[in-house]
Amino acid sequence: MSPKIMPPSKPHPPVVGKVTHHSIELYWDLEKKAKRQGPQEQWFRFSIEEEDPKMHTYGIIYTGYATKHVVEGLEPRTLYRFRxxxxxxxxxxxxxxxxxVSTTREPISSEHLHRAVxxxxxxxxxxxxxxxHVKVDVPNKFGFTALMVAAQKGYTRLVKILVSNGTDVNLKxxxxxxxxxxACYAGHLDVVKYLRRxxxxxxxxxxxxxxxxxWAADGGHCSVIEWMIKDGCEVDVVDTGSxxxxxxxxxxxxGNQRVASLLIDAGANVNVKDRNGKTPLMSVVSLLEERKKKQRPKKSCVC
Known part of the structure; x- marks a missing residue:
C-alpha cells in the first residue's frame, strides 16, 4: 500500500544565495512531509518562475526535483522577482x-578599459x-594595449592620460x-611627438x-616623415627582413612620389641595393610594369 501523500502547503519564498552581476542563486528547503521517499513519481516537484515586470506574467525558468537553482545570463544592476x-x-x-533581488554592478574589467579608449x-x-582594478597595459583580444589603440586612432588626450598612469610606451x-x-603609419603627428618625448x-x-x-613611409604622411627626420631618425635605416x-x-x-622626393631631399641613398641587388629605381620600374600589366584589357577570344 502506497504511503499517503499530503497536498503541498503554501511554501516559503525561495531563499537568495550568492548574487553576482549576471547570476542569482536560489534555494529552498524540503518540508518533512516532502522528503524524497519511494519512487520519483511520489516526490514533490519544484518550479522557479520569474515575473515579467511589463506583462505581469510568469515564466518557468526551472522545474525538477532539486532544491537549488542558479539563474544565469542576467543583466547587471537589475531587479528580478521570483516565486x-x-x-x-x-x-x-x-x-x-x-x-x-537585484544583481550587482558589473565588475570593472579590461574590456571596459578598451571600450573607453x-x-x-x-x-x-x-x-x-x-x-x-585594471592594469593599464593589459592587451585586448588582438594583442593591442590601450595606448596602441589610442595612438593608432590619434586620441592624443587619451595617450597623455595613459602615459601619465604608467603605461609602457615601448610595449609591442x-x-x-x-x-x-x-601612430607613424596612421599619420598622427601630435601623438608621435608626445611618444618621443x-x-x-x-x-x-x-x-x-x-x-x-x-611604417611612416607606408602610410604616406609627409608631415610625419619630415618631422621624424628632423628629430634624428635615420633616413637610410635598413629593415632586417628584406x-x-x-x-x-x-x-x-x-610608388608614392611625394614620399620618395621627401626622402631623397633628406639625403636618402638612391643607389643603395637590397639583398637581391635591386636599387630603388629598379624597384619602382618593376612596380610600374606590374601596374601596367594589371591595367591592360584582357584580349577576348573569338571562336
Missing amino acids: LKVTSPSGECEYSPLVS SVNDEDLLVRILQGG NGSGKDSLML HGASWQARDLGGCTALH GWTPLMRVSAVS
Missing part, C-alpha cells in the same frame, strides 16, 4: 510569495584607471609593432625588421 511553485505527485500545486571617453578612462603587439609605429624609440623593430620610418631602406620600400610597394 516557488510546489507540485504534489497528485498534481496539486501551491505558490510562494514573491522574492525580489575605442569610443574616446576620457572621463570613463580616468575613472577606470583611478579605480585600480603580436607582430612586434609598438605605439610609435602605429616620453621614451619611444626610433630604433625599435617589428617582427619583419621594419622601423617606425618604414634589406630595404624606407626609400626602397616606397619604390617597391606604394
Whole structure:
C-alpha cells in the first residue's frame, strides 16, 4: 500500500544565495512531509518562475526535483522577482510569495578599459584607471594595449592620460609593432611627438625588421616623415627582413612620389641595393610594369 501523500502547503519564498552581476542563486528547503521517499513519481516537484515586470506574467525558468537553482545570463544592476511553485505527485500545486533581488554592478574589467579608449571617453578612462582594478597595459583580444589603440586612432588626450598612469610606451603587439609605429603609419603627428618625448624609440623593430620610418613611409604622411627626420631618425635605416631602406620600400610597394622626393631631399641613398641587388629605381620600374600589366584589357577570344 502506497504511503499517503499530503497536498503541498503554501511554501516559503525561495531563499537568495550568492548574487553576482549576471547570476542569482536560489534555494529552498524540503518540508518533512516532502522528503524524497519511494519512487520519483511520489516526490514533490519544484518550479522557479520569474515575473515579467511589463506583462505581469510568469515564466518557468526551472522545474525538477532539486532544491537549488542558479539563474544565469542576467543583466547587471537589475531587479528580478521570483516565486516557488510546489507540485504534489497528485498534481496539486501551491505558490510562494514573491522574492525580489537585484544583481550587482558589473565588475570593472579590461574590456571596459578598451571600450573607453575605442569610443574616446576620457572621463570613463580616468575613472577606470583611478579605480585600480585594471592594469593599464593589459592587451585586448588582438594583442593591442590601450595606448596602441589610442595612438593608432590619434586620441592624443587619451595617450597623455595613459602615459601619465604608467603605461609602457615601448610595449609591442603580436607582430612586434609598438605605439610609435602605429601612430607613424596612421599619420598622427601630435601623438608621435608626445611618444618621443616620453621614451619611444626610433630604433625599435617589428617582427619583419621594419622601423617606425618604414611604417611612416607606408602610410604616406609627409608631415610625419619630415618631422621624424628632423628629430634624428635615420633616413637610410635598413629593415632586417628584406634589406630595404624606407626609400626602397616606397619604390617597391606604394610608388608614392611625394614620399620618395621627401626622402631623397633628406639625403636618402638612391643607389643603395637590397639583398637581391635591386636599387630603388629598379624597384619602382618593376612596380610600374606590374601596374601596367594589371591595367591592360584582357584580349577576348573569338571562336
